[in-house]
Amino acid sequence: xxxxxxDIKNVDFTIGGKTKVKDVSFSIKKEGDIxxxxxxxxxxxxxxxxxxxxxxxxxxxxxxxxxxxxSSEKINIEPEDRNISLAFQENSLFPHYSVEKNVLIGAxxxxxxxxxxxxxEEIIKILDIKKILKKYPxxxxxxxxxxxxxxxxxxxxxxxxxxxxxxxxxDQSFKEEIQVxxxxxxxxxxxxxxxxxxxxxEAFYLGSKCGxxxxxxxxxxxxxxxxxxxxxxxxxxxxLNRGILIPAKVTSQNxxxxxxxxxxxxxFIKPYSKGSNVQLLLQPEDLEHDDNSNLKLExxxxxxxxxxxxxxxxxPNNILIPVLVxxxxxxxxxxxxxxxxxxxxxxxxxVCF
Numbered sequence: 076x077x078x079x080x081x082d083i084k085n086v087d088f089t090i091g092g093k094t095k096v097k098d099v100s101f102s103i104k105k106e107g108d109i110x111x112x113x114x115x116x117x118x119x120x121x122x123x124x125x126x127x128x129x130x131x132x133x134x135x136x137x138x139x140x141x142x143x144x145x146s147s148e149k150i151n152i153e154p155e156d157r158n159i160s161l162a163f164q165e166n167s168l169f170p171h172y173s174v175e176k177n178v179l180i181g182a183x184x185x186x187x188x189x190x191x192x193x194x195x196e197e198i199i200k201i202l203d204i205k206k207i208l209k210k211y212p213x214x215x216x217x218x219x220x221x222x223x224x225x226x227x228x229x230x231x232x233x234x235x236x237x238x239x240x241x242x243x244x245x246d247q248s249f250k251e252e253i254q255v256x257x258x259x260x261x262x263x264x265x266x267x268x269x270x271x272x273x274x275x276x277e278a279f280y281l282g283s284k285c286g287x288x289x290x291x292x293x294x295x296x297x298x299x300x301x302x303x304x305x306x307x308x309x310x311x312x313x314x315l316n317r318g319i320l321i322p323a324k325v326t327s328q329n330x331x332x333x334x335x336x337x338x339x340x341x342x343f344i345k346p347y348s349k350g351s352n353v354q355l356l357l358q359p360e361d362l363e364h365d366d367n368s369n370l371k372l373e374x375x376x377x378x379x380x381x382x383x384x385x386x387x388x389x390x391p392n393n394i395l396i397p398v399l400v401x402x403x404x405x406x407x408x409x410x411x412x413x414x415x416x417x418x419x420x421x422x423x424x425x426v427c428f
Contacts, residue, residue: 078142080106080267081235086136086146088122094291095119099136101286101296106141107265109258111272111282111299115314118288120271121163124237127269128161129154140235160233162224162241168212174223175208182230193264198226201256203249217244222253229260236261236268242277254280275315279303287311305344306356309428318358320428321394325351331425335390337370341422353427359385359399361422366406368415372396374408388414 081103088096096119103110112120125131127138129145129152138146140159145152168177182195199205202222207215215223221244228236241257242250258281261268272278278285279299286296295307306312312320323331323339325347330340333355347353375395376387379402386408388396398414408414 079104080108080141082137082139083127084137084139086126086133086138088119088126088131089133090119090122090125090131095122096288096293097291099123099293101284101293103267103269106267107262108283109261109268109270109281110284110286111270111278112286112288113272113275113278113314114288116273119291120288121239123288124161124239124269124271127235128159128237129157130161158234159237160228160231160235161237161239162221162228163239167224168220168227170212172211173208174204174210174212174215174219177212178204178208178223178226178230180227193229193260195230198229198260201260202226202253218246218249221245225257229264229266232264232266234267236266238268238270240272241270243273250277257281275303275317287314289314304358304424305426309354312356312428318356318361319394319396320354321357321396323353323355323427325349325353325427331355331427335372335392335394336416336420337418339420339422339425341425343425343427345427347427356426356428357396359397362396362398362420363417364398364400365415365417368417370416370418371413372416374410374412374414377408377410386414388416 079102083099083101086099087094088099112123114120122131126133126146132151133146134148137144144150145157179195199208202225204219204222204226207219212220221241225241242253245253254277270281282299284296285299285302287294287302289310295302295311303315303317306315309320312318321333323333325331327349329342330338331353332338372388372390374386375389378385383402384400386398386400388398390396
């Protein structure tokens with residue numbers, strides 16, 4: 076039986092005597108996988124990273140890396156003996172060192188490792204920090220400081236890399252480019268990584284698995300596609316804010332009905348008996364626009380997203396439904412216009428609660 080590269084088993088993550096997240100279990104199956112943890116501020120995501128790094132102890136469960144127990148009720152390997160690198164969200168550069176000297180600390184730690192290593196020059200080029208190398212931390216922006224800290228962490232080439240909101244201070248115009256470069260670096264070097272972020276799109280892009288932390292628990296841990304399309308609870312739906320729940324009644328093994336939208340067909344993710352009252356998840360891409368449809372709803376809001384519009388429609392029962400339309404659509408609808416929904420309504424999958 077193959078062991079997982081990282082195993083978190085039934086751990087209570089605690090800081091200052093206060094339990095932040097209870098009974099957490101998840102794993103990194105193979106070296107080089109990237110895990111993203113999502114959750115609201117203050118929920119305990121950073122505490123999880125600090126504990127894995129060895130900065131906080133545990134009194135329940137175990138943390139095992141590459142077959143070696145790092146933390147348990149009886150064992151606590153010191154941080155410097157774990158070969159784990161933790162890059163904090165806040166500026167963690169040494170103020171009296173230049174950016175170059177800060178970054179090279181990572182290279183010094185890495186002297187004994189010789190395989191699959193990007194050079195100092197390659198990493199500073201990829202992260203676009205060459206122009207700030209001679210400056211000191213107080214002379215650079217928060218985003219530049221984050222990238223310098225990230226460069227230092229990458230140069231250590233740890234067994235496990237922990238990143239706390241690594242791109243939160245990076246300008247939006249530059250963020251996607253950095254995300255692509257960061258993912259390529261991590262894959263090329265096969266650095267197993269846990270990334271804490273509040274940005275679900277960032278998590279869905281970077282992570283091979285995503286964990287959603289809510290109300291002191293790891294509510295869902297799955298592929299990004301499944302987290303988005305098959306959320307396992309109302310709490311996850313509300314947190315991701317990528318759709319709404321509308322009342323419906325199950326009419327057959329592959330259909331249900333809503334008072335405003337009528338019959339909706341599709342494949343249920345889990346079975347419900349006929350006549351069951353449920354809450355149906357509708358995401359913006361689920362409904363199709365059709366100017367010729369006899370099902371028309373009132374436009375109450377329109378958000379331009381570059382490649383698409385998100386229209387908010389009001390139903391007769393005062394439910395607000397988001398619908399995505401490509402911006403190449405020939406007619407842009409204004410507030411108070413009538414907006415047609417294609418019938419019959421067919422969903423790829425029906426998710427209910």
